[in-house]
Amino acid sequence: MGCGVEHGPLGAVPVSDTGADGSATSDIAQVISSLLREVPDFPEPGIQFKDLTPVLADARGLAEVSAAIADIARGVDLVAGVDARGFLLGGAVAVTLGIGVVAVRKGGKLPPPVLSETYTLEYGSATLEVPADGIELAGRSIMVIDDVLATGGTLAASHKLLTAAGARVCGAVVMLELAALGGRAVLEPLPVTSLYTV
Numbered sequence: 001m002g003c004g005v006e007h008g009p010l011g012a013v014p015v016s017d018t019g020a021d022g023s024a025t026s027d028i029a030q031v032i033s034s035l036l037r038e039v040p041d042f043p044e045p046g047i048q049f050k051d052l053t054p055v056l057a058d059a060r061g062l063a064e065v066s067a068a069i070a071d072i073a074r075g076v077d078l079v080a081g082v083d084a085r086g087f088l089l090g091g092a093v094a095v096t097l098g099i100g101v102v103a104v105r106k107g108g109k110l111p112p113p114v115l116s117e118t119y120t121l122e123y124g125s126a127t128l129e130v131p132a133d134g135i136e137l138a139g140r141s142i143m144v145i146d147d148v149l150a151t152g153g154t155l156a157a158s159h160k161l162l163t164a165a166g167a168r169v170c171g172a173v174v175m176l177e178l179a180a181l182g183g184r185a186v187l188e189p190l191p192v193t194s195l196y197t198v
Contacts, residue, residue: 003075003076003141003168003170003171027064028064028065028068028195028196029195029196029197031055031060031061031064031065032052032055032061032065032175032176032195032196033196035054035055035058035061036050036051036052036054036055036176036196037050037051037053037054038050038051039051050148050176050178050198052085052147052148052175052176053085055175056085056088056089062088062092065089065175065195066089066092066093066096067096068195069089069093069145069173069195070093070096070097072143072171072173072193073093073097073143073145073170073173074097075141076097076099076141076142076143076170077099077140077141077142078094078099078100078101078102078137078140078141078142078143078167079093079094079097079099079100079101079102079142079143079144079145080101080102080103080104080130080142080143080144080145080158080162081101081102081103081104081145081146082104082128082144082145082146082154082155082158083103083104083105083106083109083128084106085146085147086104086144086145086146086147087101087103089145089146089147089175090102090103090145093145102130102135102137102142102162103130104128104129104130104144104158104161104162105128105129105130106126106127106128106129107126107127107128107129108127108129109129110129110130110131112132113131113132113133114129114130114131114132115129115130115131115132115161115164115165116128116129116161117129117157117158117160117161117164118157119153119154119156119157120153121153122151126153126154126157128154128157128158128161129161130161130162130165132165137162137165137166137167138165138166138167139166139167139168140167140168141167141168141170142162142167142168142169142170143169143170143171143172143173144158144159144162144169144171144172144173145172145173145174146158146172146173146174147174147175147176148174148175148176148177148178149172149174149176149177149178149183149184149187149192149194150178150181150183151181151182151183151186152181152182152183152184152185152186152187153183153186155172155174155183155187155190155192156186156187158172159172159187159190169190170191171190171191171192171193172187172190172191172192172193173192173193173194173195174192174193174194174195175194175195175196176194176195176196176197176198177192177194177196177197177198178198179197179198
């Protein structure tokens with residue numbers, strides 16, 4: 001089975017209207033924007049942290065974000081939620097679509113055997129894992145779901161990990177893209193859709 005999703009220009013997937021950068025320009029961006037909490041000087045001075053937890057805690061926000069992502073992921077065999085807020089979104093989307101969800105976990109959280117991918121962070125490195133046994137990933141089409149696209153390292157590692165497991169990664173969807181950090185370029189040619197871009 002193929003990916004089952006149609007990708008527009010620059011990896012955009014239609015939500016209701018999609019901008020040239022792949023970001024959704026529908027009402028969902030307004031929903032996220034209205035619920036997003038900005039926290040100054042976190043995690044360090046000068047950073048304006050974008051807190052998405054109020055979006056997920058709001059019944060309408062969670063429902064509309066989940067529905068928008070489900071529309072984008074429709075036709076795949078599985079969704080993959082990236083540790084940790086991607087788990088919440090992935091579970092909601094999987095239930096909506098009547099499919100399963102794979103948890104892409106931080107290293108050391110899963111029992112062996114696992115498949116691992118280590119990637120570089122600004123200070124150090126991190127590891128992501130998926131089960132190497134018990135879930136058949138080979139040949140299955142998967143959409144990766146996460147909360148934020150920043151520098152792209154986590155989504156790139158997730159893509160690499162799932163591809164190494166034999167899955168066909170059809171694209172990635174995020175609630176929020178921090179465009180200035182250039183993560184989209186790191187992920188090319190993987191189609192990426194953001195519901196809200198700042």
